[in-house]
Amino acid sequence: MTAKLAASRHEIVIRVKEVGGKLRVPNLNELLLSEDWTGFDWIITVDDDVELPDGFMDSFIFLMERFGLMIAQPAHNLVSYASFEVNRRAWGTLARRTGFVEVGPLTAFHRSIAPQVLPFPDVGMGHGLDVHWAFLADRHGWPIGVIDALPLRHLRPVGTTYDSAPIRREALRFIAERGGLPRRLALRTLESFRTL
Amino acid sequence: MTGAAYPGADFFEDRWGSYPAEGRVVSRLTRDYPRKAGSILERMYDLRLALVAPPRSIAHAAAASPERRRVLVLGVAVPSRLDWMERGDRQARRVPA
Numbered sequence: 001m002t003a004k005l006a007a008s009r010h011e012i013v014i015r016v017k018e019v020g021g022k023l024r025v026p027n028l029n030e031l032l033l034s035e036d037w038t039g040f041d042w043i044i045t046v047d048d049d050v051e052l053p054d055g056f057m058d059s060f061i062f063l064m065e066r067f068g069l070m071i072a073q074p075a076h077n078l079v080s081y082a083s084f085e086v087n088r089r090a091w092g093t094l095a096r097r098t099g100f101v102e103v104g105p106l107t108a109f110h111r112s113i114a115p116q117v118l119p120f121p122d123v124g125m126g127h128g129l130d131v132h133w134a135f136l137a138d139r140h141g142w143p144i145g146v147i148d149a150l151p152l153r154h155l156r157p158v159g160t161t162y163d164s165a166p167i168r169r170e171a172l173r174f175i176a177e178r179g180g181l182p183r184r185l186a187l188r189t190l191e192s193f194r195t196l
Numbered sequence: 197m198t199g200a201a202y203p204g205a206d207f208f209e210d211r212w213g214s215y216p217a218e219g220r221v222v223s224r225l226t227r228d229y230p231r232k233a234g235s236i237l238e239r240m241y242d243l244r245l246a247l248v249a250p251p252r253s254i255a256h257a258a259a260a261s262p263e264r265r266r267v268l269v270l271g272v273a274v275p276s277r278l279d280w281m282e283r284g285d286r287q288a289r290r291v292p293a
Contacts, residue, residue, distance in 0.1 A: 002269075002271070005269050008267070009259065009264065010264055010265045010266070010267050011264065011265070011266045011267065012267050012269060013266070013267070013268050013269065014269040014271070015268070015269070015270055015271070016270075016271040016272070016273055017271075017272060017273070018272070018273050018274075019272050019273065019274050024272055027272040028270050028272060031270045031271075031272075032268075032270060035268055037268055039266060040266045040267060040268040041265040041266050041267065042265060042266075042267045042268070043267075043268045043270065044267060044268070044269045044270070045269075045270045045271070046269060046270070046271045047271070047272070048271060048272070048273045048274060049274075055251075055255050057267070058255065058258040058259065059251075059254050059255055059258045061258070061265055061267065062254070062257060062258035062261050063254070063258075065261070065263075066257075077238055077241075078234045078235075078237050078238045078241065079234035079235060079238060089241060091241060091244055092244045092245060092247070092248050093245075093248070094245075094248060094249055094254075127208075131207050148245070149245060149249065149251075149254055151241075168208050171208065172208070175207075180207070182207075183207050186207075194248050195248065195249065196249055196253065196254065196257055
């Protein structure tokens with residue numbers, strides 16, 4: 001997978017580490033803080049259990065910028081393990097502006113909003129962060145969305161490598177403290193893009 | 197109803213399985229991944245997308261965009277895991293695990 005991410009005309013810096021004894025977010029923050037991350041145009045987090053389409057990176061960067069998205073993810077394809085229907089690929093669209101972008105399996109942050117969401121608040125596996133991003137996007141008018149033209153395949157169901165009950169409690173506590181957007185407002189397509 | 201007043205519980209009601217229960221036909225068909233219907237539908241979606249914008253045109257447009265970006269990719273690898281792909285294949289073929 002890293003080969004597909006590195007195959008790009010852009011300058012790609014990839015930092016990967018094994019999970020070790022830590023949860024996902026502390027690991028990502030450790031990687032992030034080992035770099036001068038403020039000097040990057042895009043910061044992308046990715047899980048290791050995804051299949052990406054060929055030529056992914058260049059088209060992904062192009063489409064995010066073409067449609068002005070500040071937080072974005074590739075859509076899940078139709079046989080991908082996904083949590084929400086709004087993040088699954090839609091019929092005949094290149095991209096969509098949505099009320100919600102998932103915390104994984106692959107999420108991109110534009111430099112314009114990165115200082116407001118990075119480093120990640122320490123919420124273990126990261127669940128609840130995306131509900132908070134939806135809240136921030138709604139409050140600040142950030143365009144966030146899904147790139148349907150480059151659907152990925154998430155190979156593993158969500159939450160199968162850890163006990164989800166304490167993770168869920170932590171997520172709910174985080175949302176209650178920091179703010180979240182209700183499901184009925186977040187899980188919506190706000191605009192569909194059908195032409196380049 | 198945003199911010200601290202929103203408890204967030206509704207977001208997690210059906211997130212913790214493998215699929216949402218949002219009732220769309222595609223979700224129901226692809227629920228027991230990777231069933232055959234899923235890959236057939238996937239091809240139909242690809243064809244429809246190709247009518248909107250052929251993948252080659254997207255790649256050409258991406259290559260023609262003048263700006264070269266700096267991109268930082270962060271990943272966390274999980275060294276051991278259940279083999280979900282294998283499990284899914286067995287289910288699809290109805291072979292006992």
